Amino acid sequence: xxxxxxxxxxxxxxxxxxxxxxxxxxxxxxxxxxxxxxxxxxxxxxxxxxxxxxxxxxxxxxxxxxxxxxxxxxxxxxxxxxxxxxxxxxxxxxxxxxxxxxxxxxxxxxxxxxxxxxxxxxxxxxxxxxxxxxxxxxxxxxxxxxxxxxxxxxxxxxxxxxxxxxxxxxxxxxxxxxxxxxxxxxxxxxxxxxxxxxxxxxxxxxxxxxxxxxxxxxxxxxxxxxxxxxxxxxxxxxxxxxxxxxxxxxxxxxxxxxxxxxxxxxxxxxxxxxxxxxxxxxxxxxxxxxxxxxxxxxxxxxxxxxxxxxxxxxxxxxxxxxxxxxxxxxxxxxxxxxxxxxxxxxxxxxxxxxxxxxxxxxxxxxxxxxxxxxxxxxxxxxxxxxxxxxxxxxxxxxxxxxxxxxxxxxxxxxxxxxxxxxxxxxxxxxx
Amino acid sequence: xxxxxxxxxxxxxxxxxxxxxxxxxxxxxxxxxxxxxxxxxxxxxxxxxxxxxxxxxxxxxxxxxxxxxxxxxxxxxxxxxxxxxxxxxxxxxxxxxxxxxxxxxxxxxxxxxxxxxxxxxxxxxxxxxxxxxxxxxxxxxxxxxxxxxxxxxxxxxxxxxxxxxxxxxxxxxxxxxxxxxxxxxxxxxxxxxxxxxxxxxxxxxxxxxxxxxxxxxxxxxxxxxxxxxxxxxxxxxxxxxxxxxxxxxxxxxxxxxxxxxxxxxxxxxxxxxxxxxxxxxxxxxxxxxxxxxxxxxxxxxxxxxxxxxxxxxxxxxxxxxxxxxxxxxxxxxxxxxxxxxxxxxxxxxxxxxxxxxxxxxxxxxxxxxxxxxxxxxxxxxxxxxxxxxxxxxxxxxxxxxxxxxxxxxxxxxxxxxxxxxxxxxxxxxxx
Numbered sequence: 001x002x003x004x005x006x007x008x009x010x011x012x013x014x015x016x017x018x019x020x021x022x023x024x025x026x027x028x029x030x031x032x033x034x035x036x037x038x039x040x041x042x043x044x045x046x047x048x049x050x051x052x053x054x055x056x057x058x059x060x061x062x063x064x065x066x067x068x069x070x071x072x073x074x075x076x077x078x079x080x081x082x083x084x085x086x087x088x089x090x091x092x093x094x095x096x097x098x099x100x101x102x103x104x105x106x107x108x109x110x111x112x113x114x115x116x117x118x119x120x121x122x123x124x125x126x127x128x129x130x131x132x133x134x135x136x137x138x139x140x141x142x143x144x145x146x147x148x149x150x151x152x153x154x155x156x157x158x159x160x161x162x163x164x165x166x167x168x169x170x171x172x173x174x175x176x177x178x179x180x181x182x183x184x185x186x187x188x189x190x191x192x193x194x195x196x197x198x199x200x201x202x203x204x205x206x207x208x209x210x211x212x213x214x215x216x217x218x219x220x221x222x223x224x225x226x227x228x229x230x231x232x233x234x235x236x237x238x239x240x241x242x243x244x245x246x247x248x249x250x251x252x253x254x255x256x257x258x259x260x261x262x263x264x265x266x267x268x269x270x271x272x273x274x275x276x277x278x279x280x281x282x283x284x285x286x287x288x289x290x291x292x293x294x295x296x297x298x299x300x301x302x303x304x305x306x307x308x309x310x311x312x313x314x315x316x317x318x319x320x321x322x323x324x325x326x327x328x329x330x331x332x333x334x335x336x337x338x339x340x341x342x343x344x345x346x347x348x349x350x351x352x353x354x355x356x357x358x359x360x361x362x363x364x365x366x367x368x369x370x371x372x373x374x375x376x377x378x379x380x381x382x383x384x385x386x387x388x389x390x391x392x393x394x395x396x397x398x399x400x401x402x403x404x405x406x407x408x409x410x411x412x413x414x415x416x417x418x419x420x421x422x423x424x425x426x427x428x429x430x431x
Numbered sequence: 432x433x434x435x436x437x438x439x440x441x442x443x444x445x446x447x448x449x450x451x452x453x454x455x456x457x458x459x460x461x462x463x464x465x466x467x468x469x470x471x472x473x474x475x476x477x478x479x480x481x482x483x484x485x486x487x488x489x490x491x492x493x494x495x496x497x498x499x500x501x502x503x504x505x506x507x508x509x510x511x512x513x514x515x516x517x518x519x520x521x522x523x524x525x526x527x528x529x530x531x532x533x534x535x536x537x538x539x540x541x542x543x544x545x546x547x548x549x550x551x552x553x554x555x556x557x558x559x560x561x562x563x564x565x566x567x568x569x570x571x572x573x574x575x576x577x578x579x580x581x582x583x584x585x586x587x588x589x590x591x592x593x594x595x596x597x598x599x600x601x602x603x604x605x606x607x608x609x610x611x612x613x614x615x616x617x618x619x620x621x622x623x624x625x626x627x628x629x630x631x632x633x634x635x636x637x638x639x640x641x642x643x644x645x646x647x648x649x650x651x652x653x654x655x656x657x658x659x660x661x662x663x664x665x666x667x668x669x670x671x672x673x674x675x676x677x678x679x680x681x682x683x684x685x686x687x688x689x690x691x692x693x694x695x696x697x698x699x700x701x702x703x704x705x706x707x708x709x710x711x712x713x714x715x716x717x718x719x720x721x722x723x724x725x726x727x728x729x730x731x732x733x734x735x736x737x738x739x740x741x742x743x744x745x746x747x748x749x750x751x752x753x754x755x756x757x758x759x760x761x762x763x764x765x766x767x768x769x770x771x772x773x774x775x776x777x778x779x780x781x782x783x784x785x786x787x788x789x790x791x792x793x794x795x796x797x798x799x800x801x802x803x804x805x806x807x808x809x810x811x812x813x814x815x816x817x818x819x820x821x822x823x824x825x826x827x828x829x830x831x832x833x834x835x836x837x838x839x840x841x842x843x844x845x846x847x848x849x850x851x852x853x854x855x856x857x858x859x860x861x862x
Contacts, residue, residue, distance in 0.1 A: 024555065025525065025552070025555055025556055026525070027555070028556070029524075029556075032518055032555070033522065035518070036522055074507070075822060076505065076508055077507055077511060079822060080511055080786055081511065083459075084515060086463070087466070091463045091467055094456060094460050121456070122823070123459070124456055124458070125460075355511055355514070391506060391507050391510060392553070
């Protein structure tokens with residue numbers, strides 16, 4: 001049984017939360033006008049870090065894979081949001097084909113697909129799961145975590161359409177295709193030049209997306225939002241830099257990396273002094289293309305990237321699906337001050353269309369407060385949020401459960417807006 | 432304490448429900464395409480009657496006044512739907528002025544205003560309550576049911592805008608005005624020719640609306656939906672007729688009424704025979720303009736409208752706010768077969784934008800299964816639905832709680848669509 005935690009925070013009160021509560025109608029009005037301008041991604045999850053003095057997004061996933069970790073009590077909220085998403089993106093669609101990741105051995109991931117498919121069925125779509133894994137050559141029922149059966153059917157390409165062929169269930173030709181596969185290893189040929197609507201579009205895949213582009217868009221959003229709230233933008237925006245032309249194996253680009261790490265650490269140090277933060281600044285170095293938590297380093301001094309041993313270099317050199325890392329993002333590290341029974345906890349907020357539908361804590365007992373929690377071997381325990389994020393209690397103290405979650409929802413939506421801008425700017429049709 | 436009932440049905444299984452469950456993706460697809468064509472009212476409530484063999488709407492209210500009766504567990508669902516409604520109708524609005532009914536002594540109604548205002552605040556609006564009652568001449572705090580304070584401020588007209596003037600709280604000029612006042616006694620001058628957006632529009636008020644226009648639009652919707660489901664339209668559509676030029680006091684129009692009552696009773700009888708229904712057919716005679724349950728008769732033979740005594744004629748002659756009734760609608764009566772501890776129960780479904788957000792049972796211990804439950808002296812007990820209406824369990828038997836409520840939600844949405852068509856057709860801008 002998964003306990004439903006309220007909030008894991010035990011650090012100091014975030015004055016930022018108070019500011020958000022006071023400004024709530026202005027914040028919501030601002031979001032409404034933003035969404036008139038930008039199209040929300042179909043769905044997304046945002047990893048947040050809450051250091052007590054700072055609340056910031058550290059990763060925005062456009063192929064969220066933890067629907068199984070959400071609180072089932074809020075299923076109707078998700079279904080309603082999914083209805084909005086479907087109405088916007090494919091109102092004429094009867095059918096939806098979901099394409100999941102290829103790793104069919106992760107039963108928790110399979111359970112995520114079960115839950116996602118349940119939500120979209122409840123939103124009124126005829127849903128089937130089409131695999132592009134070479135291992136799935138015929139309709140195959142796998143067992144997802146909890147004993148739930150999941151039928152995967154091989155995707156067939158005919159002309160510029162992908163379909164399912166199934167003598168028993170009937171063929172399946174949908175005008176909309178939902179990707180729950182982040183395309184880390186590149187865009188497979190079978191998905192190229194389709195006449196069907198791909199949701200999200202192919203350029204949302206990690207083979208195209210760069211974290212630095214996301215955070216550049218976030219810079220714009222965070223600046224505007226901070227002006228609205230009259231706060232220091234740094235309180236919700238981590239500094240970052242990038243380095244290109246890196247080759248960890250041959251030690252190329254090490255100097256660029258060390259210089260930028262030093263610059264960032266100095267900037268963070270100045271801010272820490274301004275806010276009387278006594279922790280030691282640190283940065284996270286990771287591949288600029290999505291990595292699923294592979295190839296990530298936590299560094300507290302420029303020397304930390306100079307004297308990498310053979311093992312560490314090898315680890316950094318390769319991202320998800322064996323892709324070589326040649327470009328990195330160096331991002332200000334944000335301490336996690338939320339914990340549950342001495343275990344570090346990182347909130348993950350889930351959104352469907354532009355609505356926050358819930359979230360969970362990623363809890364890991366064996367990691368420090370300055371480490372990445374979404375890393376290989378990170379067998380985290382998911383703890384679903386007990387209340388939704390849309391119902392602050394303005395008569396209450398800021399540091400109560402619904403108010404804490406409201407702040408999480410706001411920052412997650414800022415990251416979602418950044419993703420919307422990023423997708424719009426990178427849309428091949430706009431270039 | 433209000434118990435949260437699951438469903439009150441103990442009558443025979445509705446084969447209609449089974450049909451709806453099977454056709455669920457088609458139904459939702461059909462609704463999506465309908466909402467591409469028609470603009471949903473901002474909010475609405477629909478009174479349903481479930482006779483076991485038939486499930487039909489009997490009244491559609493565009494100024495719903497029972498938000499206090501909804502299950503608080505689904506507040507976040509309502510807030511999310513309210514966000515959608517606001518985004519569609521007044522995305523640029525910061526502020527919202529709510530104009531409630533004038534009857535300030537009904538503490539349950541006041542509690543409805545408290546809850547509605549809470550929902551819209553949570554959706555991100557700056558909300559204040561402006562009264563157009565002659566009794567409210569200065570800011571007045573009333574006590575709503577449960578001890579909740581409700582501040583009513585007198586509405587001031589300046590040119591073509593209505594505003595609040597308040598030295599303490601500051602003045603309030605909103606670009607959107609939400610009516611929770613059904614305008615039964617006509618459109619007050621203070622609301623005429625405003626440059627602000629009135630939601631719903633003035634022509635949604637009961638001084639303009641006619642039940643027969645609503646049910647004509649419902650005929651169109653029910654016919655199309657029944658074709659989609661391949662069912663007899665009668666299973667979800669009550670027959671109706673109208674009579675104009677009635678004067679109950681002077682007994683004018685009695686013949687027209689008797690003839691149409693007889694015609695309807697014969698049509699119902701034929702259907703009852705077709706479906707082996709053994710009950711006695713009855714019709715409901717009520718004012719064609721909204722009446723709040725006044726001036727309503729349940730009739731089982733044409734003689735029932737011929738030999739009205741003085742008291743009954745007087746009762747029928749006057750609708751809400753003393754308005755004279757000269758036009759009536761004669762509607763097929765639908766038996767209520769839902770009951771709770773021997774008390775008759777009528778479901779009421781609430782919608783915000785085109786989303787079902789919940790509902791409750793109107794339960795009355797002293798009334799029969801063929802009587803109107805929303806009548807004067809009908810001190811009903813509200814019993815909130817225990818589950819939302821959007822989550823049918825298709826693996827389950829039709830007659831389970833979520834599935835029963837799904838069917839309720841579908842029929843309520845059909846009535847909502849009819850209201851959307853009715854409002855579009857009666858829009859003065861379209862004529």
